Amino acid sequence: MWRVTLRNAVAHPARLALTLLAVALGIMFVTGTLVLTDTSGRALDAQFRTAAAGTDLTVRRATAFDDAMGVEVERDPLPAATLERVRAVPGVADAQPAARGQALLTAGGRTLVPSGASLLRSWTPEPFNAFAVRTGRPPLTAAEVVLDAATAREYHVALGDTVTVQAASTAALRVVGLAWFGDRPGLPDTTVALVTLPAAQRLLGLGDGVPEIAVAVAEGATVAQVRQRLAERLGADAEVVTGQDVAAASAAAAKGQVGYLRAMLLALAGAALLVGGFLIANTFAVVVGQRTRELAVLRAAGATGRQLLASVLGEAALIGAAASAAGIGLGVAAAAGLRALAGRVGVPLPDGDLVLLPRTVAAAAVIGVVITVAAAVAPARRAARIAPVEAMREAMLEARTGPATNRARALGGALVTLAGAAALGVVLAGRGSLGLLGAGALVTVGGLTLLGPAIAPVLARVTGRPLDLAGVPGRLARQSAARAPRRTAATAMALALGLTLIGFVAVVGTSVRSAIRQSYGETITADYVIESSRNEMLGGLPPDVQHHVAALDEVAVASRLRYGHWKDGTMTSALTAVDPATLPRVTSLHLVAGRLDALAGGGVILAERVARGRGLTVGDTLPMTFARTGEQRLPVAGLLRDADAQALSTDYIIGLDTYARLYAEDVDASVFVRLADGADPAAARRAIEAALAGTPTAQLRDQAEAVAGRTRGVDEILGVTTALLLFTVAIALLGITNTLALSIVERTREIGLLRAIGMSRTQLRWMVRGEAVLVAVLAVVIGVALGLGFGAGAVTALGSSTPLAVEVPFGRLALIVAVATVAGLVAGLLPARRAARLDVLDAISRA
Structure with missing residues (x-):
């Protein structure tokens, strides 16, 4: 049986290559991430050990x-x-x-x-x-x-x-x-x-x-x-x-951001592997269906069901091992590119020789083999249940599933999908958390996977109506997709998952950008903002910047902001320090309780939702631990509207005099500037820029430029994440190519008959391309719907802690639809070419 397993694995090199590539791309993500972060970690450790x-x-x-x-x-x-x-x-x-x-x-x-x-x-x-x-x-x-x-x-x-x-x-x-x-x-x-x-x-x-x-x-x-x-x-x-403790602590602090990057990249790698798993499961399901007669002959010759199960799983293990090896090599090469992407999202990483640890090789190999074998389990079990009598039948596995099994599968899928939709509904109603949303998303995807074969024919016939405009090839493409519901559903779901993630990121990113823009525009009334061109959260502006600008005749007031960290139990939180005397002249703050000038007495103002969550009101005290002074109990001086707190970037606000007592840092993060009445804006800008000439990193920004600076980070993360998620879409498109190529083998006789009754090679090619486009459109419908739903749910859940409103990026989603549709057409090019090159007489003679 092992010789049969090896022969089956290498008998179809094109199919083998596409399946290998799907797994290898996911393993590339995992390996590249681990190589990159291990390299950075070792470089930082060496750097600080050398220093000490x-x-x-x-x-x-x-x-x-x-x-x-x-x-x-x-x-x-x-x-x-x-x-x-x-x-x-x-x-x-x-x-x-x-x-x-x-x-x-x-x-x-x-x-x-x-x-x-x-x-x-x-x-x-x-x-x-x-x-x-x-x-x-x-x-x-x-x-x-x-x-x-x-x-x-x-x-x-x-x-x-x-x-x-x-x-x-x-x-x-x-x-x-x-x-x-x-x-x-x-x-x-x-x-x-x-x-x-x-x-x-x-x-x-x-x-x-x-x-x-x-x-x-x-x-x-x-x-x-x-x-x-x-x-x-x-x-x-x-x-x-x-000295060793100093080096280790400094390295650990520097590696903190590397940990966030690793988590993000590994999550994206998981998404790529999940999509690859769909492709593998679909490929093996089609292959087992096509080899029904062969497997039945093996059963008739004495092979047991357990041996057939081991043969199919062995083939999957071989593919997984080969894909893991390829993925490890690609991952090492991709680490340099991931390092550049990290710099784009504000996490500059140290250079150094790439580090490939045995742990990385072992993890990649295990993941590749486990994913591939797990995806092949269901097709392998079907192969093990094939009876010897099947050797006398021509029907493929796709057509052999009984009506009772189909009904049970559809009912189970419908119930599971409804449960996931109910969880999403609870979150959208403002009564659920991100944890519930995540569970609902997993349940929904699982339910749609079960329900897919039942709804795929209906969706194919409905969404494929425009293909009728292409004439006979378009109608045949629609009918072909509907006739193989399990294959169509599995192929579409793989692509839909990638599009769901892209849609989700687009909705959340756009909503966050919109909230930042709106809250900042409504709260900050200053004419100009002076900030560091490097956008340091904790500072970057020498304190004399505020003095020089405030002394200008063209400036009515210059109010400074500073940021700091404090320990909230075991968690770290940030706070904003302001000048209560000048801040009201450059902002429009709405306190729901207390007074801003009470900060001069050493108190703290809380965002309204934070106070509500902690059960605090004006006059209570909040224990806060500072690096310099240890635990301090600051009286609550006021409660601030949540949107205004978001504009000031933190939920905790203290006075500058309190900041000077609690912190050693002496740098500003921002200076809000309001011009004097009657001052010419152009002349005032020139005067301020002249005052900043001695501080090259201090950048003068108007309202629009300041908002753009705050949303630039979101844009960069959104762009990089979307670019990485496109790898999952590429894997899914490989699935369309692979599945259609396999279906050409299954439909060889049908294609020969179509050619015999007068269908031209061009019409045949367009029929196959039309089926590829239809699968892509099905994936777009499902993926965009899920992406919108989950994205809106995430924004709603986040809105319970941060003022957010759902913002749908219609332009970006339209671009996703267009790209996915065109990509579907491209994915069908090779299978269409293969179908058109079949010899008519040879195809008709196939049993």
Whole structure:
């Protein structure tokens, strides 16, 4: 039987290739995702291990938590006297102060800003410094700087050039050296400037304090001993951690966004594998039907049903193994492309040699084989039930299913589909969650899969009416699709799943964009918004930007916003800090309780739905944990309309004075500007842009530009996700090609008879193409309907926590319909060509 299995697997190379490709594309997603994230994780681990290689211990200010949402918190500097206290501890061989922070670098009128951040660090001697100067020398005075070699090469900066460094203060520094980070010319996506400690303290506004102290342990002492002694000497205000712990925590924070990317890509890979599973199941169902007589002969010759079952599943396992191998190879190649896509959605990943772990190979192989074998189980069971008497029949498996079985299948499918529709109805009524929607979606897809053969003939006859305009070929195409309901339904469902996901993403993305645009336009009344051109959520604008703009005669008020993170139990949340005195002049806020000026007393304003969910009202207190100060109980000063809170980007709002007490960061995220009465808009814009000339990354935007900046991220994610989902559509189109090609074999005699009674090759080709288009149209009808329903349900469920309204992207959906229809026509080209090339006499002679 194994020889029979191998012969059947390789007997039809075209069918084998299409089936292999369907599985391989899904495995490519899985492998590419794991290779990409493993590569990034290893690069980040190596990067931070290198940075801490010469440091046994690090002393820094204690905080309640180290990072939030993938961003390390900023700590207050240690007092200058801490350094001598550390050096006096027994077992400390050496201790060096170090300072680091964010800065803006410009040279020759250009901003030295790659896709990541600009890092300003103080130069420390070996063994504490991971940077090695390979060209020039280290900085010796406060007027000198060393750049990483990668940035210098990219922006053509040479020794002796002047670089302007802007942080809390600004200085023009002369480049005296170019440094490498380990064996690399720099850090990934980061510009690094190395200066003397006094220069770093002045530029970062640290006074004589230092953010951290690097410690080397003396011979004869252990790291654990010295760590305990330092902790006892310095007290609870300082934190003493090992170099390995610092490296691991920094790498974990940096890898936070990589985890989100992995989850998204693996979800898309799952969708591709699901569509591929439909294709495999349909292919094996048709093949088993065509081999009914052959399988019956094997039964008559003594083969058992178990042997036939093993033969079909063995063939599926062989295909799955081969597809997994191909998918692994394609995935490694695709990792570079996925890295570029990650950059498009704001997750720049470090470069490095691709990492293919044994775990990735094993996972891809197991997934490929399991998916393929699982999809072939039902056709294999049908093969095992074939009786020897079937050798005398010509009927295919498609026609052999009994009426009772069809009725039971249709009834079960109808009941399951109604259950899924009921769950969707509950969600659309505003009484369900995303979890219920997900369960309803799975149930609905399962129900439609069962119900498909019962409704496919009706849908084919209805949606195929326009094909009658093509004459006889069109009518025959419609009848052919209706005559094989199981094959038509399975092929259409595979494509419908891909279109459902695209429609779902389009509805949700468009609704989110519309909500952002509407809430921002209604709430923000400022004439202009100043923001960082890099769109940093946590800042990017030096505080003097607001002062310079507010001092202009053309400006009536300039109100700043800042963002921060806090711990809400085990979860991390964000908050917005505002100036309650100036914010009402640049916004139109609607408080349903309390007063905005009460923020000056140290309170917090909550979005109305948050207060309702927590059971809080004005006068109650909210426990909030901050990295710098630990847990604080802030009084609830007011409740804000949900749409207005969305415009300010968070559900928690505090005053700037409270922010200064709770956070070490001193950068603004946005500055809202209202022009003075009678000011000429054009002249005012020129004056503001002139005031911003010293801050190249500060960008002046009007209302439309500000809204576009906020929705750009949604657009990029929507575009990248849609592009990736098109792979699932491509897999489904392979299914149409494969199924039609197999049906040509099944209908060889029928095609010969049509040719014998006068049908031309051209008419025959159009008949097959028409059937492909009809299957695509069926998939469009089902997919768009499901995508709209599930998308509307998701928006409704999200609306319970974020103000959202369902927005249907009719233009995008029309494009999806057009592309899918044309793609269906293309998918039918090869089968149509094969049918037209059949020899008439040979085809008629087929039994």
